Amino acid sequence: MEDKEQTSLGSRPMVGGEGPQSYAQNSSIQKKVVEDTKELIHVAIIEKLGLQYITNSGSSNSTFRIADLGCSVGPNTFFAVQNIIDAIELKYHKTYKGNKINPEFQVFFNDHADNDFNTLFKLLPPSRNYFTNAVPGSFHGRLFPKSSLHFVHSSCSLHWLSKVPKEVVDSKSPAWNKGSIICTGLVKEVLDAYSNQFNNDMESYLTARAQEIVGGGLMVLIFPVLPDGIPMAQTSTGKAMELLYSCLNDLAILGLVKQEKVDSFNIPFYFPNAEEMVRIVERNGYFIVEKIQEYLSKSPVISKDVQFLITSHLRAATEGIIKEHFGLGIVEELFNYFQKKLTDDDHTFTKEYTPEIEYLFIVLKRKAFDR
Amino acid sequence: MEDKEQTSLGSRPMVGGEGPQSYAQNSSIQKKVVEDTKELIHVAIIEKLGLQYITNSGSSNSTFRIADLGCSVGPNTFFAVQNIIDAIELKYHKTYKGNKINPEFQVFFNDHADNDFNTLFKLLPPSRNYFTNAVPGSFHGRLFPKSSLHFVHSSCSLHWLSKVPKEVVDSKSPAWNKGSIICTGLVKEVLDAYSNQFNNDMESYLTARAQEIVGGGLMVLIFPVLPDGIPMAQTSTGKAMELLYSCLNDLAILGLVKQEKVDSFNIPFYFPNAEEMVRIVERNGYFIVEKIQEYLSKSPVISKDVQFLITSHLRAATEGIIKEHFGLGIVEELFNYFQKKLTDDDHTFTKEYTPEIEYLFIVLKRKAFDR
Ligand SMILES: C[S@@+](CC[C@H](N)C(=O)[O-])C[C@H]1O[C@@H](n2cnc3c(N)ncnc32)[C@H](O)[C@@H]1O
Ligand SMILES: C[S@@+](CC[C@H](N)C(=O)[O-])C[C@H]1O[C@@H](n2cnc3c(N)ncnc32)[C@H](O)[C@@H]1O
Numbered sequence: 034m035e036d037k038e039q040t041s042l043g044s045r046p047m048v049g050g051e052g053p054q055s056y057a058q059n060s061s062i063q064k065k066v067v068e069d070t071k072e073l074i075h076v077a078i079i080e081k082l083g084l085q086y087i088t089n090s091g092s093s094n095s096t097f098r099i100a101d102l103g104c105s106v107g108p109n110t111f112f113a114v115q116n117i118i119d120a121i122e123l124k125y126h127k128t129y130k131g132n133k134i135n136p137e138f139q140v141f142f143n144d145h146a147d148n149d150f151n152t153l154f155k156l157l158p159p160s161r162n163y164f165t166n167a168v169p170g171s172f173h174g175r176l177f178p179k180s181s182l183h184f185v186h187s188s189c190s191l192h193w194l195s196k197v198p199k200e201v202v203d204s205k206s207p208a209w210n211k212g213s214i215i216c217t218g219l220v221k222e223v224l225d226a227y228s229n230q231f232n233n234d235m236e237s238y239l240t241a242r243a244q245e246i247v248g249g250g251l252m253v254l255i256f257p258v259l260p261d262g263i264p265m266a267q268t269s270t271g272k273a274m275e276l277l278y279s280c281l282n283d284l285a286i287l288g289l290v291k292q293e294k295v296d297s298f299n300i301p302f303y304f305p306n307a308e309e310m311v312r313i314v315e316r317n318g319y320f321i322v323e324k325i326q327e328y329l330s331k332s333p334v335i336s337k338d339v340q341f342l343i344t345s346h347l348r349a350a351t352e353g354i355i356k357e358h359f360g361l362g363i364v365e366e367l368f369n370y371f372q373k374k375l376t377d378d379d380h381t382f383t384k385e386y387t388p389e390i391e392y393l394f395i396v397l398k399r400k401a402f403d404r
Numbered sequence: 405m406e407d408k409e410q411t412s413l414g415s416r417p418m419v420g421g422e423g424p425q426s427y428a429q430n431s432s433i434q435k436k437v438v439e440d441t442k443e444l445i446h447v448a449i450i451e452k453l454g455l456q457y458i459t460n461s462g463s464s465n466s467t468f469r470i471a472d473l474g475c476s477v478g479p480n481t482f483f484a485v486q487n488i489i490d491a492i493e494l495k496y497h498k499t500y501k502g503n504k505i506n507p508e509f510q511v512f513f514n515d516h517a518d519n520d521f522n523t524l525f526k527l528l529p530p531s532r533n534y535f536t537n538a539v540p541g542s543f544h545g546r547l548f549p550k551s552s553l554h555f556v557h558s559s560c561s562l563h564w565l566s567k568v569p570k571e572v573v574d575s576k577s578p579a580w581n582k583g584s585i586i587c588t589g590l591v592k593e594v595l596d597a598y599s600n601q602f603n604n605d606m607e608s609y610l611t612a613r614a615q616e617i618v619g620g621g622l623m624v625l626i627f628p629v630l631p632d633g634i635p636m637a638q639t640s641t642g643k644a645m646e647l648l649y650s651c652l653n654d655l656a657i658l659g660l661v662k663q664e665k666v667d668s669f670n671i672p673f674y675f676p677n678a679e680e681m682v683r684i685v686e687r688n689g690y691f692i693v694e695k696i697q698e699y700l701s702k703s704p705v706i707s708k709d710v711q712f713l714i715t716s717h718l719r720a721a722t723e724g725i726i727k728e729h730f731g732l733g734i735v736e737e738l739f740n741y742f743q744k745k746l747t748d749d750d751h752t753f754t755k756e757y758t759p760e761i762e763y764l765f766i767v768l769k770r771k772a773f774d775r
Contacts, residue, residue: 151522
């Protein structure tokens, strides 16, 4: 329960508040993901959630506890949570035909301790049928008491690593990631370092959740993945990040940031592919894969706004990390420059480009008999 | 579970952040209260807490759930909570002599949704033996699922009313409180209006907690009370508030605030006396009074700092309400003026004055068999 928060170059929360650069205003791509998975979650709950398992666990009261991990400030998390509750109520209704009163719902919104929870509370739906809690801390460690959760949800968060792998910013290591700020997938040693970090982080994550989720409880995880055989460098996210890197390099040449600073900068996220994720779950051993599905999430916006969309989303997601590494001064300049380069550049993205990202939707069930 | 937060003239959170005017920096009086009650809480837990009652409640896991209601931003709440946990662990150790593993502790920090929870999370003790939650919303309504809490604590918060009683700011009512901004206790109709509001608020509070606390669970409440026969007007708090009122009046004469604004301003707090509180608990019927004690809390500071202490505490507690009613502009001016008047004025407080306040310490146990 101690804070082992990564402070240096670890994953940082999205931009807080409700201003023009905030996550709350710049998360339409993630919102689309929540909408896309609405039906999938409904089906998973109707088909896979064993109610008797959960509510007859011996305690006199029947509270149903739901956690959303990596919730940011809203509003997406509120849609996700309401969707889960609606599906459970429907299932209750179908199963017990009114012979059993609905459980009370207790919802736990988790993110890093320095996430802007004040804004989350401000944006909470005023009329809601659940008890609200915010839980600060990294989901790579324990956050909840033993066997206290029935349903865990996490959307667009698990691809953030707990830290940048040491080797990739070590100029003496064969895994030194010179010439990039992400795991492009083109250099084996760099790929291995990132992949190891993701494997370790996921192992910690699953082991912590295994303690916290009751036997029979469900966990729905949604995060971006790479299509088979496609390296990150070829995806839209990869290309946007490479463009960001070239902007940083240009600013270094202009003397606005130090070249060493650019060389030692890496962004701690990693997109696995579906098989890699399944291997991790099986090796961990506490959960059964109940369902797994890959799908494309088409951007909801029209194409003339796309460049603005890319910049604003990239900024909402990376501004914290950039500030931490380079200082506050550079941020405005960097993203203005990025936006300009994006507009000028016909090569990176075609005119009809829409940022399609492939997502993995995976439903895990906590095995009942091994703690 | 809906937000029925009082927005107009209801109780407002203390000043957030960690700056010179913040509650975090200006709560030494409340800190003293937490320290004073440390031993009392230890004894209450050792003598009155039925462990078997609580941990054998049928569920397989043994999580002990503690809530601090009206926690503000810290640090006092962290001391209070740690003290409770230490006492429970001691009791466990004495009772089971190591034959039963300690429970896991889950702590719920509650305050209004617009309390500065970001600061609370920032100030959290880095190494702590409990799982942390923030719970937004008014403690006059439901905040937790049924039978989910084992121990509730609330210090220096219950004297805040959910709203200013309507009559006292209605110039057509016999209870119109012209000539004061608090319940001085000198006008029967005003006293009745405030007392009614307190009774209603406490009834809501106790009924909500009765749902949430397991049979046998404890609730420790600490708040300022009036010594028998002493009206608020004669207490140090009463005098400080009267001085604040005279400052507001002076600012009205100078044209800096509107006189009507001053006339329609009342601060929604009320100090009951001990018998009144016991009557409320008995009428409500869900709890047994296990212990009740009145005591004086001597201010920890030396007397030359007292004037500064009065001003800064008064400001940390009332700035929110004043801003809401009069607008941001007046705050700085008002408290500078207050500080000056306090320094000039030999009549209000004597030179050796230390702000002694009488507190009620009351331990309630949830009756076991009537839900
Ligand atoms: C892109 S946002 C997704 C927010 C929300 N789930 C949505 O779909 O809109 C990713 C969030 O994950 C959080 N996050 C990343 N790593 C985390 C960790 N180890 N523990 C808790 N939260 C984490 C970030 O702080 C950020 O708020
Ligand atoms: C003087 S502070 C005490 C804080 C802390 N308990 C301590 O001892 O330092 C009073 C707190 O009670 C909170 N409060 C007042 N009315 C409340 C209500 N109805 N629900 C929740 N919190 C409330 C205020 O927002 C404020 O933070």
